[in-house]
Structures are given as C-alpha cells and as structure tokens.
Amino acid sequence: MKQTAFQPGDRVVLPPYGIGVVRGTCLRPVSGEAHAYYQVEFPNTASQAFVPVAAPDTAGMRAALTARDMPALLSSLKTSRLNLPRQWAARHRRVTEILVSGNPFELAILTCELRRWNVERGLPDLDRQAFRRAIKLLEQEVSGLHDPGAQDVQLLLSHAWNENPQHLGS
CATH class of the missing domain: 1.20.58.1290 (CarD-like, C-terminal domain)
Known part of the structure; x- marks a missing residue:
C-alpha cells in the first residue's frame, strides 16, 4: 500500500457522519481489483466508513480541528x-x-x-x-x-x- 496521509488514531471529519477516527487501512476488492481504503470508525456508534486512500478529499474527508x-x-x-x-x-x-x-x-x-x-x-x-x-x-x-x-x-x-x-x- 502507498504511504497514507492519515495515520491510525487521527481524528477526521467525514460529512455527513461527523467526527471519526482512522483505525487503519485495508484492501477491499472492487471489480476484481484490490484498492486501499481508510477504515474510519465513529465514536459512540457502530458505524464505520471506508474511504479511498487515493482520494480521501473526493469523499469529503479532512483532518479534524486541533x-x-x-x-x-x-x-x-x-x-x-x-x-x-x-x-x-x-x-x-x-x-x-x-x-x-x-x-x-x-x-x-x-x-x-x-x-x-x-x-x-x-x-x-x-x-x-x-x-x-x-x-x-x-x-x-x-x-x-x-x-x-x-x-x-x-x-x-x-x-x-x-x-x-x-x-x-x-
């Protein structure tokens, strides 16, 4: 996998879900090809999202405020x-x-x-x-x-x- 801009533990914002935490990256098959995704979990819910590592900004993901x-x-x-x-x-x-x-x-x-x-x-x-x-x-x-x-x-x-x-x- 290529070097990621977000690291495990980073707080991120993913509209419309809100604040999440990057838990890591994983490979997921799409049309028979493996693609890298950030696995984002959302505190206090069972929700998670998979955001393409190659283009997190297209999904609207950004670093949370510090x-x-x-x-x-x-x-x-x-x-x-x-x-x-x-x-x-x-x-x-x-x-x-x-x-x-x-x-x-x-x-x-x-x-x-x-x-x-x-x-x-x-x-x-x-x-x-x-x-x-x-x-x-x-x-x-x-x-x-x-x-x-x-x-x-x-x-x-x-x-x-x-x-x-x-x-x-x-």
Whole structure:
C-alpha cells in the first residue's frame, strides 16, 4: 500500500457522519481489483466508513480541528459578520451550502451571524434549526480536545444556544 496521509488514531471529519477516527487501512476488492481504503470508525456508534486512500478529499474527508485551531475558531465565533440574504429562499440556500460544507470556520461565521440575529430579534424556526445544526457540528469538532481553547469554544457555543432575544421595551 502507498504511504497514507492519515495515520491510525487521527481524528477526521467525514460529512455527513461527523467526527471519526482512522483505525487503519485495508484492501477491499472492487471489480476484481484490490484498492486501499481508510477504515474510519465513529465514536459512540457502530458505524464505520471506508474511504479511498487515493482520494480521501473526493469523499469529503479532512483532518479534524486541533488545539492550534481554537484561537482562530473562537475569534470567528465572537466577531465575524456574514451578509446573509434577507429573502428566505436565498438565505436558506446559502445557509444549507455552509452546513453541508462542514467547514468549521464557515460554520463559526454562520453561527456568529445567526447568534447576532437571535439576540437582536429572535430567529424564525428554520433559521433557529440551522443555528442549532451549526452549533452541533462545531461542538462535535471540538469534542475530545482537552485544551483550554476548546473549552472556551464549548462554553461560548453553550451560551449562544441559551441566549434569549432582547425585546424592545422589556
């Protein structure tokens, strides 16, 4: 087998499954030919996935965030702005693109903007669902990191979800 970019024990993200751990590589027959695959297991489930070693990016697999990424992620969660369309259909398309991408920094920017909207005026149901989904995806990404920065991110995410809109005249 060729040298792999991911090693056993590496934390990876594989949309739509979420955070997984590379358990190793294996050969699997496809059309009578053996191909190398990463064997990825997902904690707390019996699920596993096999991702081609030759092209993990085509399956969307990427390395999970590390402690080094936490300061930038926290900054994005606190201060980012995203110009989301006000018209629901266009906004829904853009939000869905971000959620499906699984890019943690785009998710952080989306979370920051939806948090701002929630505090200013409250969120309609579908935007609130998107907000919750973005938070859950980010929580998955930082879970398992035992680092003060990761704890700060988790605390901010927990606080953001529990904030209530500010009502004028209250």
